[in-house]
Amino acid sequence: MDFELKEFWKIDGRNHIYTSLGGQIQDDDLVSRSFQLLENGQINSFDTSGFDNDLRLNFYDIYVGLQYQLRWHKTSIKPGLFAHQLKWNFKRGFLSYRKTNLLLPTLQIKTKVNYKSNLNLDYRLKTGFLTLTDFAKNYFIEDIHSIVRGNSEMNYELFHEVKLNYDYFKFSSGTIGYAFLQYIQKIQSKHQSVTLSDLNVITIPNISFTPENNLNFVTYYKKDFDNFFIEFNTIFSYFDTYQTINENQLDIKNMVQYYKFSLGSFSKKVDEFKIGFSYKITNIFQSNKNTYKHIAPYIQFDVPYHSFRLKGNYIFNYLNYNSSNNYQQAALSLLYHRENRAFSFEISAQNIFNTTIRENLIFNDYYYATQTTYQQPILLLFKIMYQL
Numbered sequence: 001m002d003f004e005l006k007e008f009w010k011i012d013g014r015n016h017i018y019t020s021l022g023g024q025i026q027d028d029d030l031v032s033r034s035f036q037l038l039e040n041g042q043i044n045s046f047d048t049s050g051f052d053n054d055l056r057l058n059f060y061d062i063y064v065g066l067q068y069q070l071r072w073h074k075t076s077i078k079p080g081l082f083a084h085q086l087k088w089n090f091k092r093g094f095l096s097y098r099k100t101n102l103l104l105p106t107l108q109i110k111t112k113v114n115y116k117s118n119l120n121l122d123y124r125l126k127t128g129f130l131t132l133t134d135f136a137k138n139y140f141i142e143d144i145h146s147i148v149r150g151n152s153e154m155n156y157e158l159f160h161e162v163k164l165n166y167d168y169f170k171f172s173s174g175t176i177g178y179a180f181l182q183y184i185q186k187i188q189s190k191h192q193s194v195t196l197s198d199l200n201v202i203t204i205p206n207i208s209f210t211p212e213n214n215l216n217f218v219t220y221y222k223k224d225f226d227n228f229f230i231e232f233n234t235i236f237s238y239f240d241t242y243q244t245i246n247e248n249q250l251d252i253k254n255m256v257q258y259y260k261f262s263l264g265s266f267s268k269k270v271d272e273f274k275i276g277f278s279y280k281i282t283n284i285f286q287s288n289k290n291t292y293k294h295i296a297p298y299i300q301f302d303v304p305y306h307s308f309r310l311k312g313n314y315i316f317n318y319l320n321y322n323s324s325n326n327y328q329q330a331a332l333s334l335l336y337h338r339e340n341r342a343f344s345f346e347i348s349a350q351n352i353f354n355t356t357i358r359e360n361l362i363f364n365d366y367y368y369a370t371q372t373t374y375q376q377p378i379l380l381l382f383k384i385m386y387q388l
Contacts, residue, residue, distance in 0.1 A: 001025045014072065020065035020082070030055040030132045032140040046139075053136045053150075059088040059129060067106065075111040082106065084127065086156060090135070096152065102127060117168040128157040130190060134205050146201045155207045158188040174224025179217075186212040193244045212241045231262040231276070253285035272302040282361055292361050293320040309335040319359060328353040344385040354378045 004022030011017065034051040036044040046052070067080030082104045089097040109121040133140075136150030160183075167178040189212050195202040217236040222229060235258040242251050262276035277297040284290045300313035312332040319326060333348035358373045 014070060016069040016071075018065075018067040018069065018078075018080070020063070020067075022065075023060065023062040025061075026057065026059040026129075028057045028059075028132045030057075030136060032136070032138075034139070034141050049139075050149075051139045051141075053138050053140060055132060055136060056091045057088060057132050057135065058091065059086075061086050061127075061129070065106075074113075075109070078106075078108040078110075080106040080108075086127070086129070088129070090152075098155075100156070102158075116170050117166065120163075120165045122163040122165075124161050126159055126161055128159070130154055130157070130205075134190065139202075146203070149202070149204050151205050153207075154190070154205060155188070157186060157190060159184055159186040174229070175222070177219075177221040179219045182214075182216045184214040186214075191241070191243060194246070196246055208242075210242060214239050227267055228263065228265040231260075231264070233260040234258065250286060253283075255283040255285075257281045269305075270301070270303050272300065274301070275299045291320075294318070294361075307336055307338045309337075311335075317358075327355045327358055329355060342387050344383075344387070346381075346383040346385070348381045348383070350379040350381075351375060352378060 002022070002024050004020060007019045009017045009019075030053055032051075032053045034046040036046070038044055061084060063082050063084040065080060065082035067078055069076055069078040084102040084104060085099065086102065087097075087099045104125045104127065105123075106125075107121070107123040111119050113119055133148065134150050134154045135152055136148075137152050139147050139149045142148045162181075162183045164181040165178070166180075169176055188207060188209055190205050191208040191210075192203045192205055215236075215238040217234075219232075219234045221232045235256070237256040238254070240251070240253045242249055244250075258278065258280045260276065260278040262274050264272065264274035264276075266272065275298070277295065279296075280294040282292040282294075284292075295318040296315050298313065298315040301311070303310045310333070312330070314330040315328070317327050317329070330352040331348070331350050332352060333346060335344060335346040337344040354377055355375055356377065358375055360371050360373070362371045
């Protein structure tokens with residue numbers, strides 16, 4: 001349960017004071033039972049092998065905050081300070097009571113660059129509490145090859161977060177654009193100690209004070225012309241951390257770059273026609289550097305004609321990490337509907353090229369791999385719709 005009370009005082013036209021009183025209250029239970037059902041119908045319980053948990057957590061985060069805002073011309077500056085008291089105790093599984101006090105500063109700066117654009121900066125020192133499973137003393141089965149155990153000595157996370165946002169809009173020229181930057185540095189965070197044995201994975205969390213960095217940058221630009229438009233979108237992401245794997249510390253860095261360009265047209269005869277491509281580069285730095293590329297040109301359209309509407313899309317996916325499994329995706333539909341009539345009829349085709357396997361790159365804190373998805377074969381549908 002979350003709650004917050006706010007009060008505002010206006011000293012004059014430029015100076016304001018804000019006060020806050022709020023908090024978060026949690027009351028969670030964790031009960032886990034692990035067993036194996038044998039072929040003869042008997043149950044093999046794992047309760048004597050370090051499994052099964054019965055845990056209850058009470059958590060309180062109460063805070064008071066003070067912020068001062070100064071408005072000057074087109075700019076407002078709003079520094080602040082929040083005092084938090086965190087309390088948590090366990091009433092089942094094991095008995096434990098902890099309390100800590102934190103001072104968390106904030107800073108907000110907003111400025112109107114001109115009548116077309118705005119620039120906003122937001123900085124916060126933030127805290128985050130962990131999930132109940134992170135405190136479980138005994139093991140529990142996460143999936144067929146993964147066993148997880150918590151750590152009763154776990155603590156809260158603490159991190160800096162900076163957000164910078166710029167937006168631009170000019171209606172007369174049909175121009176829209178924005179840029180967003182986010183940087184997070186964790187100075188107290190959860191890390192996993194991982195034990196790998198054949199296909200089995202055992203993870204145990206712990207609190208680390210080694211800095212962890214996460215950077216995200218997103219841009220978007222769209223420009224309308226007389227009867228067509230262009231769009232450009234970019235995403236950049238960087239992440240570095242470390243993990244302990246089989247008692248060895250492994251430094252991990254991941255960097256993802258994504259670019260998407262589209263050229264489209266619009267008119268009274270064509271609701272939408274768009275052609276473009278996307279280009280994604282993933283770099284994973286562990287014991288060595290691995291680079292993965294995904295290039296996907298595409299086309300999509302939506303064309304009405306009297307009582308008919310034709311829609312379709314096509315994507316070709318090129319994967320440099322598995323060239324034997326480049327695949328195509330396509331769909332097409334034709335709708336018939338007359339105005340002021342209740343019935344509509346549609347025929348559609350999904351997965352026209354009968355793609356059976358799709359692969360994507362996945363990675364987490366301690367491994368990366370290609371994920372195979374088995375797709376339903378080509379599907380033809382005929383729909384009859386009635387609108388009341």
